[in-house]
Amino acid sequence: MARPKSCGICYIIPENLNGAELLDALIARIKHWDERILKLIRHTDPSTVGFLKVKSSTPGAVWRTGPVTLLGDSIHAMTYFRALGGNTALYDTGLLVPQLTAARHHGKSQTAAVRDYENAMRDHGYEAVRSSLSAMLRNVGAGRPLSAVAAPQ
């Protein structure tokens, strides 16, 4: 079995481990936890365990409004440490629909409607990306940069 390597300051877990190997890698890392929790994890069906990379977009992009716009993860993918990604996608919809209605029924130009949506969406969407990244860093790194998070020896 491929074994997780320690790089001194962090664990490097190969992405190609199967579920059972991932469970072993996890248990090796948390073996100091309470035995009752470890028992629960040992009984996890390995076929339900997978490797998941946490990714965050870089907030800040601004573009010239055109006939195509963006919402949800396509523009502001974020870590799930604040459970905001899906909620923010829905919030985008709530911003976009009234703008499209204004363009369709109240004489607002389509470009102005989409631009107003994009400005509002960028404000709250990029803030959600930043706060979700901060939440992850606080959670796993107690405020330190992720690359400096020490693995338990």
Ligand SMILES: Cc1cc2nc3c(=O)[nH]c(=O)nc-3n(C[C@H](O)[C@H](O)[C@H](O)COP(=O)(O)OP(=O)(O)OC[C@H]3O[C@@H](n4cnc5c(N)ncnc54)[C@H](O)[C@@H]3O)c2cc1C
């Ligand atoms: C582990 C985890 C936990 C999470 N927990 C939460 C939570 O508790 N609360 C929360 O609010 N958010 C949570 N999220 C985030 C949330 O799942 C996403 O932010 C949300 O699904 C984004 O919605 P979306 O519609 O923008 O994108 P998606 O849900 O990714 O939808 C995009 C769709 O487009 C399809 N697609 C892609 N390319 C093409 C193509 N070329 N042609 C046609 N279709 C295509 C995809 O198959 C997909 O169905 C979590 C995410 C993860 C990974």
